Amino acid sequence: MSRTRVVVTGLGTTSPLGGDVASTWEGLLAGRSGVRPLGDMADGLPVKIGAPAAVDPTEVLDRVVARRLDRSSQLALVAALEAWADSGLDVVKEAGDLDGDRFGVAFASGIGGVHTLLSNHEVLLEKGPRRVSPISVPMLMANAPAATISLKLGARGPVNTPVSACASGNEAVSLAADQIRLGRVDVAIAGGTEAAIHPLPIAAFANMMALSKNEGDPTTVSRPFDVARDGFVLGEGAGALVLESLEHAQARGARIYAEILGTGITADAHDIAQPDPAGRGGARAIKAAVQDAGVVPTDIAHVNAHATSTPQGDVAESLMLHAILGSAANDLVVSATKSMTGHLLGGAGALEAVATVLAIHHRTAPPTINLDEQDERVELDVATKPRDLPLGDIAAINNSFGFGGANVAVVFGSPS
Amino acid sequence: MSTEEIRAALAEIVNEVAGIPADSVQLDKSFSDDLDVDSLSMVEVVVEAEEKFGVTIPDDEVKNLKTVGDAVAYIERNRAA
Structure with missing residues (x-):
């Protein structure tokens, strides 16, 4: 029996570049930075x-x-509702033609409800335990975003929360695709969210020397693959994708943006925070995803790189792509969209999955900004302007890597 | 504070917590049956009412506050005490 094919039929986001997919995509193509001063809170x-x-x-x-x-969870719900309406399944549900038992959610966050946790901690210290919100647990729990979407849209199948730090969003996409492949659901909303722009996470990430300390023009600080990169910029937002079995999508005449061809998940077992300098774990994830997809390296036209603008990680990613794709790694177009959006942590892989799908759909790879002088150890064709992708059957990879040594690669293909 | 002033202030809290129009928060209305205030929202209302009216409403007492009138009467009794 042939394997169940999984397609993307809806997209949603609320990002540093805009409150929806159209404005975010427009911002990406225009090379606009969403990075700005944080004001008094900083x-x-x-x-x-x-x-x-x-x-x-x-x-x-x-x-x-x-x-x-x-x-x-607010950001997750905004993105999920946009993806849901975009897929047209809202109309199907209204008509009573959606089986909620066959509808799941896989939605991730890297950190969870940190604003709720910390604001209630302040209340506890200032006003005492009686004033702690009785709804703080359902607000801050790790599965709150996924559960919120399930409740709102009536998803009664598996409702999962994969957590793998900055790979979480991409892992959610992989997990949702697996649930469809396993025949557990016909429809799933996948995505990731993060809202960690708060003094405590900022101090914590800064103290571990993960954030850029560059005090120049904020719009130039996130500079993946550039020689002057010195750390990531903390971003905020969510991305969401509606996934369906091909059969379910075709039966209702849905618009299909792309197909999920294959996924790969591995761990480094090297260090809790540092990536393996040789990128071996990431390379195995890419290899697994490419094999799962049944594509050859020359089919890969585009990579949305994890590329957070850290000194080590960006070089390791180039090594991985060459290790697995060989000379084909020279011919594909790479985009590092974190140059514009900053790093959404658990939302990053999901927002970048949305960007990867749009790149296939529009046959355009978004630019990478602030790449003034490419690190010579990064042997990749990194787009600095919007670049056309080939017509015909193409595939694209979305890479995400996270603390804990998590590596997730997802191969998307043009619809066929 | 008069009974009406307490009712009106409580109605504002119920509106803030649960989005129920303040006008519909009348003395004869049941929190759960008429106003759709669920149990966690009720705890939020109670905690805010404690702060607003300077009273203590023990958890055991909350289940006796079926209607808006019950809550207003409890607040009146305990503010006076």
Whole structure:
């Protein structure tokens, strides 16, 4: 029996570049940076810039809905609702033609409801235990974003929360695809979210020397693959994708953006925070994904790199692509969209999955900004302007790597 | 504070927590049956009411506050005490 094929039929995001897919994609193609000064909240911090969500989710959501959700779940819900409407499944559900038992969610966050946790800790210290919100646990728990989406849309199949730090969003895409392949569901919403722009995470990431300390023009600080890169910029937002079995999508005449051809998940077992300098774990993830996809290296036209703008990680990613794809790694077009969005941690892999799917759909790889002088150890064709991708059947890889040594690669293909 | 002033202030809290129009938070209304205030929202209302009216409403007492009138009467009794 042939394997169940999984396709992408809906996209959603709320990102540092815009409150929806159209504005985010426009921002990516224009090479616009979402990085800006954080203002008063960063007083006294070693890093005073970030890439907050361009549109405050409380401006979009109903007030009572929003007050019961951590900001990370608010962003997740905004992105998921856009993807849901984009897929047309909202209409199918309205007509009573969606089986909620065959509908799942895989939605990730790297850190969880950190704003809720810390604001309630302040309440505890200042006003005492009686004033701690009775809904703080359902607001801050790791599976709150996934559960929020399940509740809102009536998803009664598996509702998962894969957590693998900065690989979480991409792992959610992989897991949701697996649930469809395993025949457990016909439809799944996959994605990731993060809202960690708060003094404590900023101080913590800065103290581990992960964040850029560059005090120049904020829009130039996130500079993946450039010789002057010195760390990532903390971003905020969410990305969401509606996945369906090909059969389910075709039966309802859905628009298909792309197909998920294969996925690979590995761990470095090297260090809790540092990537393996040779990129061996990441290379095995890419190899697994390419093999799972049944494509050959020359089919890969585009890579949305993890490329966070850290000195070590960006070089390791180039090594991995060459190790697995050989000379084909020279011919594909690489984009490092974190140059514009900053690093959304658990939301990153999901936002970049959305960008990868759009690159296939529009046959355009977004640019990488701030690449003034490419590190010579990065032997890749990195787009600095929007670049056309070939017509015909193409594949693209979305890479994500996370603390804990997590590596996730997903191969998307043009619809066929 | 008069009974009406307490009711109106409580209605604002219920509106803030649960989005129920303040006008519909009347003395004869049941929190759960008429106003759709679920158990966690009720705890939020209670905690905010404690702060607003300077009273203590023990967990054991919350289950006796079926209607808006019950809550207003409890607040009146315990503010006076």
